[in-house]
Amino acid sequence: MTQSNETLLDLYRLMVVTREVDLAVSEIDGHWHGCDGEEAVVAAAYMGLRDGDTVAPHYRGSLVAAYARGADLARLFAGIMGKATSYNRGRYRSDICGPPEFGVIGLYSGALGPPLSYATGAALAAKLDGTDAVAMAVFGDGSSSRGDCHEAMNFAASLKLPVVFLCQNNQVAISTPSRDRVAGTVADRALGYGMPGVQVDGNDAVAMVDAVAEARARARRGEGPSLIEGLTYRARGHFVSDAADPRPRDEVEAWRARNPIRLFRDRLAGDGVADTAHLDAIDAEVRDQVAAAMAQAQTDPEPGADVLGADDVYA
Ligand SMILES: Cc1ncc(C[n+]2csc(CCOP(=O)(O)OP(=O)(O)O)c2C)c(N)n1
Secondary structure (H helix, E strand, O other): OOOOHHHHHHHHHHHHHHHHHHHHHHHHOOOOOOOOOOHHHHHHHHOOOOOOOEEEOOOOOHHHHHHHOOOOHHHHHHHHHOOOOOOOOOOOOOOOOOOHHHOEOOOOOOOOOHHHHHHHHHHHHHHHHOOOOOEEEEEEOOHHHOHHHHHHHHHHHHOOOOEEEEEEEOOEEOOEEHHHOOOOOOHHHHHHHOOOEEEEEOOOHHHHHHHHHHHHHHHHOOOOOEEEEEEOOOOOOOOOOOOOOOOOHHHHHHHHOOOHHHHHHHHHHHOOOOOHHHHHHHHHHHHHHHHHHHHHHHHOOOOOHHHHOOOOOOO
């Protein structure tokens, strides 16, 4: 697929947003599970969705999913801090429970695996409603070994549901390398479900966005689900203050050298899509935007006892 220069620059911008959001939240939350090194998979997963589409994001990158759907960055940051101005008035963390009004399904209990089924449910609803909406289920390689993954994929493929399964394979689950849990590739499993499966270089932004576009187009045509495995690498620990990352230093350094933002930047400049001054301007503009949103969230008020009242309670 050939993407327009405009799409490529939107993709670059969303990757920079992903990085800057990560850096900003890392400063205030030592338990933040960041996506440094995984920006190409994250941005490609959430860019270009339409109204009516649904995403069940992986927790690593979930704020970007909500932002890409139109949520306000300051209010998302407020959700990290439990502020009154967050989309849920400080009741739960915005990275775990994405604002549903933007079509973002959360992780809710924190159990990994069930969101694949939630996305599949959203795809079933779209099919029953006769719309061409799609659902994106994004999950880690560790989550891919859960039974929920099998159930969701089998159900979706059997009923030809419009869902794109995207494995954000950073090759580790806390401290367990994926080679100790996944014997083949995640993508190869698609064959058993009767759907297309492709492993993509997850540090190649263009390859990622092409694969996602193709899978979404197929889903919108009513041809059913696809599985994409974006092979990438977690450049830092499991969470910001993780002091027990057991991975070999040379492996970590080799992947850091393949930073997806830098690779994409070089390609955009090399192909004449944008000169470095233009890309620098995008970087600076995003940095300012993220800093302003964080400053706003930090001065926002804490919630009062009123949020514990009867508002929004089902019964
Ligand atoms: C059902 C379930 N089992 C275990 C955990 C604990 N846990 C939290 S994060 C994590 C690692 C998940 O690895 P992966 O899906 O590869 O995502 P990554 O952190 O690598 O992005 C685990 C095991 C959980 N949240 N839910």
